[in-house]
Amino acid sequence: MQAEEAARRWLADKGVSQVCDGWVSDEEPDVLLTANQVAHSWAGDVFAEDLDAADQVRLAFGLVDLLDEYWVTCEIRFANEGAEGPLPADVLWDGYRQRLEADRDAEAVTYSLWVDWFEDHVTSASAFAEVLGTDIGRVVAERSEALLRRARRVLECSGPVRWTVKEPTYRTAVRLPALHPALFRSLLTSFHDVYGDLEPADALALLDRLDLPTDTRHLAELRHVLAAGHRNHYRSPGAWDDAVRSCS
Template structure:
């Protein structure tokens, strides 16, 4: 997905005699420090040029450095998360999903706020459009590390939408399998019942058995 941000970033690259050739992550490691060090760019401009570079390269390392930038300046949060929501509503890249899971959701300092930004505040609409369904599906599948008290109300709301039930199941499943997964057994079992999935759904029987045996996480069995 490329937008006007991409055009602006290409202009910035040309003005500084830089290019994006080579491995995308190597290019990101070279270019992002240049963007962040450009004193002619305001913090908001650095974010816009960085987001444009993400659109061009699709590289995870762009997101690593954007996270540093955003965490250092509260004023950038709204723009950053609006952009991430928009990207998630397209065909979300593996880099964005990995960044959400590994960088934002696994960090106890940012997990709740990040999850709220990308999904947790948006279930008021009873008839979500296709873009929202794509975003919700993507986020639910990587939400394993998000604290249960934060994500359970969202899981419950998402379970009301038939097209999101498999994604909710994935969220519960990876809450169990993720090293940093967060899950409470009784409400998780009740939620699985509400999903009304086919009995032959892959991993459903095994997950029920593990939860019924009192195991909230495969890595932390008593």
């Protein structure tokens, strides 16, 4: 909340304020703006502010909280890869972890992880380690709601992360039944995602350890394609349809 209020004050200094149906700027007070328009127009300016890099990152994450727009996370990534980057890693990833643990919508940050950090094999291993891999032992030991929330969210968008990177985390997570539904969805997206990655035999062995209702949607089909040795929906275009027919 503190970061969100700092972002609100920063926008107000730029002449941008929130009204009941959206946002307005002092330059065009009669034009109603969406949060997405505000993000596209002003979020990048955060990294031109006369602040140290850590405070710039904190302010940007405040805009994520305030606007709930994926584009703000794009500006964070651009700044990290830009001429003044990289951004301070501790502040950057702490920003992600805090929002993944928060009891509020986290779609902007999970989508950012999925399509920007996890699909890029240059960054996927380090990003996955920062948001979950390094902490999975603590998640299983402490089992706090905040840590479980973060683990579920990361697992569910981790399909593009290479199997060799995520498999040790999956094996640790399977010790905690509360994470089994999220692990199932992670295996499902690892198969279906365009950039999804898994090893069929290892994934099947993990799937068989999950305590799930027998009528879990797509459970039988996933087991079928993994048992047949298929790694990815797009590498074996007819495999899933065959599984659906076989399991119906």
